[in-house]
Structure formats: structure tokens, C-alpha cells
Amino acid sequence: MTKTPKYIYFFGGGITEGSAEMRNLLGGKGANLAEMASLNISVPPGFTITTEACSAYFDGGKKIPSSLWDDVLSNLKTLETTMGKELGGAADPLLVSVRSGAPASMPGMMDTVLNLGLNDKTAQGLALKTENEWFAYDCYRRFIAMFGNVVQGIAGEQFEKIIHRVKTKRNIEHDTDLSTKDLQTIIGQFKKVVKKNTGKEFPNDPLDQLRQTISAVFNSWHTPRAKTYRKLNNIPSEWGTGVNVQSMVYGNMGDSSATGVAFTRNPSTGEKKFFGEYMVNAQGEDVVAGIRTPHPISQLEQDMPASYKMLTEVCQTLEKHYHDMQDIEFTIQDNQLYLLQTRSGKRTATAAIKIAVDMVNEGLISKGQAVSRVPANQVDQIFHPTINPKAKVKVLGQGLGASPGAAVGKVVFTPEHAMAMAQEKERAILVRMETSPEDIHGMSVAQAILTAKGGMTSHAAVVARAMGKPCVSGLGDLTVDLKKKKAVLNGVTLKEGDSITLDGTSGEVFKGQVDLMQPRLTGSFTQLMSWVGKMRKLKVRANADTPHDALVAREFGAEGIGLCRTEHMFFEEDRILWVRKMILAESEKDRDVALKKLEPIQRRDFTEIFRAMEGLPVTIRLLDPPLHEFVPHVPAEVRVLAKAMKISPAKLTKKIDAMMELNPMLGLRGCRLGIVHPSIYQMQVQAIMEAACKLAKKKVRVLPEIMIPLVSTVSEFRLMRQHIDEVARSVIEKNGVKLTYKVGTMIELPRAALTADKIAEEADFFSFGTNDLTQTTFGLSRDDAGSFLPNYIEQEVLPQDPFVSVDQEGVGSLITMAIEKGRGVNEKLSLGICGEHGGDPASIQFFHKAGLDYVSCSPYRVPTALLACAQANI
């Protein structure tokens, strides 16, 4: 006989069995309830069903194992003894809440049932015992609706409609204005809804209620919205959820009762100030659902000073205990404070940075902990734009500034529409009465979110902050008519497609497209980054193609340029005609004429970039893309060029057509251009070296690194390096300066990685081009993968988009191989990476382990990369 595992852990009442360390087994909520109970914080007693029980439930084909049910009954007995009440007891009934709690926080994703244990008999008992009939029936109607919705799958609207009808009829505004009789009417109608939808009466037996609810919480682990959230947040689906069965405390027992949520510090700015909101005479779901707009927590100090004091003391205890900012749920039942949840609070990147730095200064955490705690992926949030103060604006309204940053976009009313706009690369702002987990897909592609209802902790606000996008919530003056596809805000009608601007910091909404301004950096950020500097092994360079980008990158802390794509300069107006003439030249002579025009232009670009990066290495990649990317395809442009080339448009068109390729990604590009048309690379090297020599003469320190793209064999590299060295040496000699330069290559084809030992014998550096390397290793075009990659992620064939986070198993093994082979023959070989993965923290972790010297990413990702490099090294 196998020993039955311990499926249940009790907490509270002096017999707590779990602790915060047991998060994987108890889920985050259960583990922290146990921990708080051990800290003597006032927590309503209860018990936690483990995630192992959840797995056993699914392994057994969605059946509650009999040993589990036995344990539920015995723990229930303990709870009844502790509370001195009985579930289903007619006189003083025990009511319980049943809440999910997974090892990773999944806000709003899992389902909760409150007030379980009520039926006609116990409701009456509760009314008698509390001498508060209204309260008892308020609990009862809430229970039927929640059970009906969460456990029995009946649409919430069916219940809301009934309340709305009664309120309209009685001409009252708030739920709290309903009379006991109203509540009883509502209860009766609710039961009919249940009967109509399920074909059965509402279950009266509290044990039956409990059993069904536990199953429902387990089942909710596999709802589509939970799956989506897990996918978005990389949470393994094997984990399962815990279930917390806890004795009820009541925030809806009248004006001495309340319920609320709070953060120990401001989750938006990081300010060390107690932050949150509460509602008098309400139960928890009223706050989170954003049905009524709650009061700010500061008001509690006046409303219930004793409770407020207790609350702030609990917050201090929790922060000192957990060494982190906490997100708590609390209930005040008749002036008595209970904590229902504590967890590490989600925060904006700005807040994460400020809190981490402040806590170091407060002696709560170490610098290393501070650096580890800022989510590198979100750091670029702090560079969100703001409204230009000089911009002329027309304010349409003001709500709560729920997630910082300003955004411009076109109004859409549905998540589907937001997704369609994203497909078209259009910027959308999602405007809703309120949001729900079903909207997550749409929210993730929208520029910003605007809701009429809900507070700072409403679904829209929490999710927007996590996603790092601006949100204005609780804009009461806004009405949205989904059917007519229009919204009205203070008398102004907003139609689908109208442009608006919003400021998620101030909560303001503006008409049209308002000019935005780039953000400046805070002191905390500078402080944090100064620590980061000393904690890294990997250096961080930037991918910068223009002098402007180079300056921005350097300001953000870039330690050089890892990729300067010379062709990005080719499209500028003063040169595209010559670029085209060069490409389509009728003879080598004509080509040379065009190249002679381009050389001084390129030289000027390089001079400015070198100057901006004085003292730091600048890696310049020679021309890489297929030449046909530069030639005109529109008849009008063809005519202009034909005239300039003095040939007929028909002839030119024929030339252009002849350049087209079936698979340009695998065609005449990269060093193949240098081999077939050597004069192009010669011009570029000439321009680079002339620029470098000119500055060297002025005592400016320049460190040029010339990079050859798309090398597949050492013979390509050898031939190209020979050409480069010839030009470089002759320019240096002509200028009579001392100047060193490097010549290296991209490693972006499998063959280059496989033969890296050969190439490393001739090269000064490797830079992994992980975009192309991913494309060829998978045989997958980034441009075409859109038609099937989402399906791949959906079916879990791929864990994630390999263009976002590097595929360590396949592409990574080629990188590791190339590093070993390269370093094996050339100790001095410098190694970097310049694909999009250079700014992805998960990939940086891998590059750190693989032993690269640097990563290179876009200028705005530099701080992210710096942070991720330090985190990888801690």
C-alpha cells in the first residue's frame, strides 16, 4: 500500500501547518496565509488543499480522490471546532470562502466563491445570529450568483440583469440601497435562473456546495483564459492550483465593516506611501470587479482610525518579514481587521526601480537583491513617452491614472478589433466600460486602455501595469455603446477610428493626436544602473545606424556599437538615386561614377558615428541586404531613375525584374555582394577608413571594426579580408596615421558555426547574427512565419517564438559550438551577438553562460540588457 499523501494543510487558530516556503505545494495564497497566521497576523482560519491534490484530481479523470474528501471533512471539523460554528448549522452557521491559489500569481485568472454554506435555513440562522437580516440576505444573493456563475457556468449578466431591474424599479443607485425585501425577491429570481439554466434546484446541502466548488476551482485551472495567461507568463500547466477553504469574515455587515486592497508602497511610482482603496459595507469582489468606484485608502484614516492604524502596522510587519513591497487584501468586520491575502506586489518598472533602491537605502535588501528584483524585460517602460507640455491639447475628460505613460491611437471598442488593427500595424486604444480576462489578447496589442468603471486595482489597471502600457480607468463620464460602435465622453462623440491621446499618469484623455515627449531618467534609475555596472561580465553595445542613435545609445550606457547597418543610410533622399545608379549601372565605369558619389556621403556618416562613440569600438557591417531592396518598383520612380540613367523605362524595368529572386533571404546578399561586386565593399571600406584616419589625425580615438556579413566558408572571409586589408592599409598609409582596426564576421549561417575554427583563424571577431541563424537553423522565414507560428505556440509545438527568445537547444548549440571552435584556435577572438535576442533577458542569460564578451541591442533596450547582464551574473 502506498501512503496517501498529505493533501491538506490547516492554518490559523494556533495550529498552522504550512509556511511561505511551501508555495509550490500550497500555492502562493495558501502559503502566505499560513505564514501570516504564524506571524500572529489576524487571518480567518481555514485550510489549503494542495496542488498535488489538484494533479491527483486531473490524473483521476476529474474526480475528487476519496482520501482527499475524507481529509476535507476532518479539516472542516477542525475548522468548525476552531470557529465554534458548524457548516450548515441552523443557529450560527459557518460560512466559508473557497479561493484558488496557484504557485505563481495569476491575478483575476482563477475563480472564487464566497459565503458558501448558505441555504434558506442557514441564511435565516445567520440573520438571527447577527441580528442583521439585510446582511444575511446580501450574503445569500451574492453566494447564489457566484456559485451559479463560477461553479454552474451561468453567465453573470443573467444575475446582474435582475439586480438592475429591481434597482430601476425602485429607483435606487447602489446595491447597498436595496432593502431586505428586495434582496429576498432577488434571491427568489436567482434560484429560478439556476433552475432554468441547470434543470435542477439550487443545491441546499453545504457539503454538496463545497464539493462542487472545489471541483470548479480545480477545473478553472484549464479554462481558456487561464491557459492564455499561463502562456503569456510562461507558467507550466503541470503545476496545478491549490484551493483555500477559509472561514468567512464579512465586510458587508454595515458601516463599521469594509473590504479593501492595498499596496505597502505606491505600485505605480514606487513612492514609500501606503496605497490602496476600500469600500464600506462591501465584499471583496465589489472592489476588484470595479463595479463601484472605491475610496482611496487615506480616507480610511478618518473613517476607521483604529483599523487604519492596525492596517499600517501589519503592512510594516509584512514588509520587514518579506523584504518586499506587499499587495494585500483585507476585510474589516465590525471594526475588526482581518488579512485575507498578502503577496509580493506587482509594480511598474519605475516603481520596481524606486522600491529596490529605497529598500537598499532602508537596509532591507542588498544591492544584488535590488538589481535582481527589477524585471529587466520591463525596464524600457520607464522610457515611455509623456505628453509634450508645449502641445496644445483639448481635454475630453479625466479618470484615474492607472498605468503610466502617454499614448496616441485610434479608438476601438473590442479586443478583436484591436487585434485586427495590430495586424495592419495601426495603433489602437481599447475603450471599454470595464475589462475582463477575456479581453487580454486585445489589451496586449493595444497602445493603451481606457475604461469607464473600475479603480486603480481594477482588472484593466492591474493588467495594463503588468504589460507596461498606459491605462486610464474609472472615467465615470464615459459611456460606451458597443452596438452603435460609439462612445460619448462629456458630450463629445468618439467613433471607431477617431484618434485620441491619453496620459496614464495624470488620467487625462485628449482629442486627436497630441505631440508626445521622450522621458527623462530618475535618480533611482541612475543609482541602480551604477550598481549594475559593477555586477556584469557581459558588456553591452548598441545596434545603431545613425549618429543620432549612437548618441542616444551612449547616453543609455552602451559600451560601443555592435552593429551599424550601413544600408540603413542608403534610403536617405540625398543618396538613394546614386545607390540605385550604382546597383543598376550599365557598366563598371558607370558603377564607379556612382560609388565615387556615395563614398564622401558614407564617409561623413561614419565620421559622425565615430565621433559620437569616441574611445569605444564601432562595428560596421558591410552592405548586407539583396540589392533589389533598393531599386524602385513604382512606375513613377522607375521613370525618374531611367531618365537619370539615360535609358528607357522599359529597359530599366527589365533590369529590375531580372534582379528579383525567389528566396531573397537565401540569395545574392551579404558577402556574396562583396564577392560578385567587389567595388561596393571597396567604397565602403574606403569611406570607413578615411573617416577613421581623419579623426585619428585630430587625436580622436577611433576603434573601427569592419564586419563581413553572411559568411558561410572561410574562403569567402579570406578573400573579403584580403580586399579590405588592401584598401585599409593604403588609406592608413596615405594619411600617415597610426590606426588599428579589426576585421571580423557575422556568424549567422549554420555552416559558419560548424566551421568556426577555420574562420576564427582568419578573423578578429565573431558577432552572432541570431536572426538569420534562427531563420536558417529552423528553415523559417521571419516574414512568412506569421501564417503558422501562432498555431505552433497554440498547439505547444514551440514553447515560444524563437525570434523573441533564442532557441537554446538548436540555435544555441550552434552558438556554443562556434564559441568553442573559435576560441580553440584563436584566444584573442572577440565574441558578441547583434541579433534581436541581444535585448532579451532570457537570451542574455544564455549568452552569459555561453561565454560571449558582449551583447548588442537597440538603443532603448540597452538599460534592459545592462540589467539582464548583471542579473545573469548574480
Next chain:
Amino acid sequence: MTKTPKYIYFFGGGITEGSAEMRNLLGGKGANLAEMASLNISVPPGFTITTEACSAYFDGGKKIPSSLWDDVLSNLKTLETTMGKELGGAADPLLVSVRSGAPASMPGMMDTVLNLGLNDKTAQGLALKTENEWFAYDCYRRFIAMFGNVVQGIAGEQFEKIIHRVKTKRNIEHDTDLSTKDLQTIIGQFKKVVKKNTGKEFPNDPLDQLRQTISAVFNSWHTPRAKTYRKLNNIPSEWGTGVNVQSMVYGNMGDSSATGVAFTRNPSTGEKKFFGEYMVNAQGEDVVAGIRTPHPISQLEQDMPASYKMLTEVCQTLEKHYHDMQDIEFTIQDNQLYLLQTRSGKRTATAAIKIAVDMVNEGLISKGQAVSRVPANQVDQIFHPTINPKAKVKVLGQGLGASPGAAVGKVVFTPEHAMAMAQEKERAILVRMETSPEDIHGMSVAQAILTAKGGMTSHAAVVARAMGKPCVSGLGDLTVDLKKKKAVLNGVTLKEGDSITLDGTSGEVFKGQVDLMQPRLTGSFTQLMSWVGKMRKLKVRANADTPHDALVAREFGAEGIGLCRTEHMFFEEDRILWVRKMILAESEKDRDVALKKLEPIQRRDFTEIFRAMEGLPVTIRLLDPPLHEFVPHVPAEVRVLAKAMKISPAKLTKKIDAMMELNPMLGLRGCRLGIVHPSIYQMQVQAIMEAACKLAKKKVRVLPEIMIPLVSTVSEFRLMRQHIDEVARSVIEKNGVKLTYKVGTMIELPRAALTADKIAEEADFFSFGTNDLTQTTFGLSRDDAGSFLPNYIEQEVLPQDPFVSVDQEGVGSLITMAIEKGRGVNEKLSLGICGEHGGDPASIQFFHKAGLDYVSCSPYRVPTALLACAQANI
């Protein structure tokens, strides 16, 4: 002091220093001259300058090292003593020939100078000594022209024009009809040509002549045509050439003298019969250049019976000594036979097979030697078509059947035009007065070659046989007017683009396109292949898509089908509409309707293929190419389909456009189709298994292997295999038969090779798709590489086209890795290759070493592959 290497080896006159083994040092010609001298075969004495001397010459910047020249002088002294004549001697001058001789045979590629040592004084001396003034001046005019052409770079035409003018003036046809006075006139004019072209007098000093000629022979190693030949034949350019300086013997001393070339057996058919041609009163270059049409060797028996007897005896000696068919050059000087060269004779594949088998039967060589000796790459020549005897033909003329096989094509007159036609995928027949090495490129792309001049050993004939393409030479009735772009053959005018047919076996030329017939196999071939069968480790399968191909492949000895591309059946008329409806279906329901129509059609195909391959494995690849390859793009076809689909052409066009991809090679294809549209693969597996079960019920042994294309991760394979197994099991169960099947994958992406251990845990077999693997490993599209690959080969960046012969260093290392990883986890894993490389002997050598189980190639390459597999194993 470093010891000076021995740069010269003497031969003949009883003091021979070299031997046949020293081919690398002495070149083939020099080594065999030494060997013949040792065998007491009558060879004019001389000496060979080594290939090391050639390297020293180039290393020293094209200067003859002084030690080399000292050796030349001392060996010349020995030669003078041996011959009793002096170079430059006025009374009885020694004349020498100077010939190149590389380690590998390079026919017609290198230059030769005959009669060196002549000047006004020695010519007179020669005339007096031989009492044959005509002969002496014939030699002299030849010498000036050859020296002028080969050493001084004067166009041969300038000399030929002079002779032509004199002949026309004197109204004579042949060079032999020229009078001594004519020859003297010619010599005078030749000298003027030299003076005019070089600005100097023709060099009188024989040592100066010799020195210049040795340099010229060395230099000819780097002429463009020599480079081209080396590239075509994979001869390393480091080798260098030897130089043979040999005392002259004269075939132009009158009617008792002759010169000729011969093969010990028929190089075209392999028949054991002395074969060749000769010219009376001529020197060697007259025969090879094809200026006059020579006599067949059989006629020599009547003309000079003693010489003929000696010649046949020498041939027997040589064959017994070399154990191979020989290609000899000989000269008869005044009834005295001299051998000037012997080498292994080039031969057609048919001849190679017959000679090898005959020599085994004659006890000359072993079976293993016989198998090794047939060039695997050329075996498919024996499957060349022949003229259908039932065809109605109009014979235009008949020349020599110089290279076997019949061909149909359009007349072109220049190699450039032949290449242009090849670009357009048009079949061309190159029609020339004669060919020269400059024409090789054009010849290699033409279907066949037709020349007016030249014999069986003319340039056209030799090259055509080596290339395995039909050739008719010596068609005297043909005249070609290059300027007017027309030819006249027996009064019929052939314009550019006119279709003709020729038979390279009979020498006939026909008007228009004549019906051709597929060849049958000879007894020798069957004999050889029976030996091959026992000498292999690798099995050979065929890539066959239709029942017809399967039957052909099996007849050729295929041991299964390694690749059946199901989509090749999709274009047939009875199904393409349904294929298109399936692809462009408006709904899953519509798609299912189309799939239901296609399933029985595919089932019938598979049934026939399985039946054709009874008892042998048949690997069927599920749908692979991008779906847009199947949809219509021509408006008329779009309208037809739109009507069938009951939607507007505009809507259909939009759907079709939406399917287009930027890089279809890296897009939605292979198993990605199976993942996105599972019903397509389900239909195919259904069809395969229904066909297999149906036959299994009839006791036909079927071995189906289902292959999943373009797998990059094991999760793709796992998901697809799950779908396949479900369908397969249900079909087998429904039919109630016992049937085993395999499920495996292509390894054609680097990622699949890198993670082969993971995939091998789930797969029954791997089949390397080396076409795609080469594309992705190099990042090189086969369709687009044409714009730069020739340049790469030209600049020696790549040694050869990696799509023809597998890149062992890069692609090969992935293959080796995948084999190791795959076998490491799955001992039973079956391993094959089904890319184009499966029929390439050099690649097969690699696959054998790598340890594959089989190769698969096109049906007509099966014998080649069988042979190459045996050769790899010997």
C-alpha cells in the same frame, strides 16, 4: 646549402631513369615514355623535365632556375651523344619535339612544339642529310608556325591563311601537294608574320628556341582553357606539368612514313579490335587537329603490313603490361615504327563496361578491378536513347559516329548561343566546322555536337565521349557559314533554330525531330552489375513518384523507393481541380469534400506503386511544397476555378495573393502544413494505409514507410506521428490485417540534425534531404544561386557546386552528427539519403564512410549509385 632537386629524367638509348610509377613527378606522358623505353618498345630517346621544375619556375616568378637550365644542357648533351646528332648542327641536325605532360591526362589542353632546332642553316643541313628537300622545308614551315603560335602567341589563322592563299593560287587541295618552292615561299612569309607580330626576327639559335619553348609549356599550365579543363575535372592547380624534350621522328618523310593515333580496343563500343586512324606523309598534329580526314587503321595492314604487324604486337605488349586498354600515338618513319605516347585510353561508358568485363574473362584483371574501373558517373550514358527504327526519317548526311547516342535539338552555331538556349531550357545541337577547347562550355550544355571536319579522335569526338553526349564528326558534306548563320548539308540549308536529329553511333544526321527509343542493356552491363551486387554495403533505392518510375527503378536494380513525392501526382488533370479546391477551401467542410475526392485517387496511385515494389520498402513523403505552388496564377485558370468554387474571380485572386510568401523555401511547407491543416496529412495517410491493407489482404508484401518532411523539432514529429498512428491503426483495425509500417522523418534542416537524438527517440528512420540541408546550412537558395555560384567557382571560393557534390565539411558534419546522435539513442534507426546527392559518386563515397544504410536517387542513376556504392566499399 640545400641540395638542388633532380629536375630531369632521361629515357631511351638504354639509360632510362624514370618509370610509370613516377607519374606525379614526370607527368603521365613522361612516365609512360620511360616505362615503354624500359619495356624495349621503340621510343625516340629524350628527357623529361619534372613537375617540380614547373613549380620552381612559377615560384621563382616565371623564371627557369639556373640549375634546371644546366641540367637541360647536360641532358641535351647525352641526347646528342645517343642520337649521334647535334642540336643546331649544320650537317645532320638533331631536331626535338617539346611536349607538355601533366600527372592527369589533359587532352588538347596543353601545347606542343615539333621540329625544334630548325633555322635556315639546319633546314639546309636536314635537306642534304635526308636527301629530301621537300621534307626539310615542310618541317621548317611547321616549326615556324607552331613556335609562332604556341610560344609567341600569334594566331594560327595568320599562318593558315598564307598556306591557303598559296594553295588557291596553285590550285591544289592538300598540303602534301605543295612544292618545295611553295614551302620556301611560305617560310619566307611566315617569318614576316613573326616579325610583324613580335617586332623581332624569328629566333635562329636552337638553344634560345628551346629555352623559350620550355617556358611556354610551363606557362600553358595557366591558360584559361587549361584552368577550365582542370576545374571541370577537379585537377588541382598546384600539380604543374612536366615537359618532354624528345628527339624527332618524322611521319612526313614521304609515302613510307606516316603518323597515327590508335586505341588497343574500340573506345566507343569496347569491342576487342584494334581501332584508330593514320595519315601518310604527315606529322602528328595533322591527325589530332582534324585538318585532313585520316584513314582507318585497318587500311594500314594493306599499306604497310610490316609496320601494322609491329604495331599490333606493341599493343598486345602494352595491354598485358598495363592491364588496361591503351591510347597510343605512333609515327612510322621510313617503315620504322616509333611509339610517342601511351596512356590509358578514354572510353565511353559502354566501352568501359565491356572492356572491364572482357578483361576479367581474359584473366587480365580481377572483378574488383573491373568494378573500380568503370567511371560510375558515366554509367548512365549507356542509357542514352537511340533512333526508333520504325521512325520515318529523312537522312541529310552521314559522318563518323564519334560518340554514341541519339539526340534531337535545334541548330546553333556558337557555344554562346548554346549556353543561351540552355538558360531557356531549350535543347541545342552545336554545329561547327570543327571544335576547339574554347568551345567546351557550349559543348557541355548542347545535346549533341556535329562537326564537318575531324575524325574519331578529333577534339569534338574526344570531348563529346568524355561528356557522354552524342557526336557526329567528319561530315565532309557540311559547310557552316558563321556570318550568315546557316549551314548547308548536301544542298539542304539549316538555319539557326531548325530542328535536327543525329545518331552518334551510326554518324547519321536527320531532318527534324525524329522519334527516339530508350536503350536496352548489354550482357556486359548485367555481368558487371551482378558483381557489384556482392561488393556493396550501402543499399540503393530510387526516388520514384509514379508507378511507371517505380517499375523502371526496380528494373535498374533499385532495392526500394527512398522518396515518393506524393505532390508530383497532384498536377495530373483528373485531380488538380480538387487539389486547388482543397487548398483554397472556404471552410473546413469544403476542404473535407475536396479531400474525400482526392483520397481514392491517391489510394490508387499508392496501390500501384506498392504492387510494383512488392517485398521492398516504399518511403512516401507527405505533402511538402508550399501550397501556393499548386494554385492557378493565370487569369483564365483562376476563372475556371472560381466558377467551380462558386466564388468571384476577384475574391479568389485575393485568396491566392494572400498565400504568396516572401521566402517560400522557408515558409508554410513540409510538416508545417500537417500541423496547420491536419486533414491533408490525414487524407494522405488514409490513402497510403488503405492501399497497403488492400494489398496485404491479397498476400502482397507491402512495406510502407511514411515520411514527415521539414521537421525542425521533435515536438513537430511527435504531434505528426500521433496523428499518423491514429489513422494508420484505425485503418489496419478496420481491415483486420496484419501490417507493419514505419514512421520517420527527413533530416533536412540544421536544427533537426542538431537535435537528432531527441527525434531519433520517436522516429523509425531518418532520410537526409541534402538539397534542403545544403540550402539552409549555406543559406543558399538553389533557385537564386545561379547569379553568383559560377562566380564563386571561378574565383575558387567554392571548389564545386554544393548541390552537385555534397559539402563534406559543413553539410557533411551535420550529417555525421545526426547519425551519431540518432544511432546513439536508437540502434534500430534506419538511415538513408534522398537528395540529389544520392546519385553522385563522390557524395556516395562520403555516405558510405558516414555509415548510412542506403542512398536513393532518380531511377536512371540507380546503376551509377550501385556501382559507386561498390567502389566506395572496395
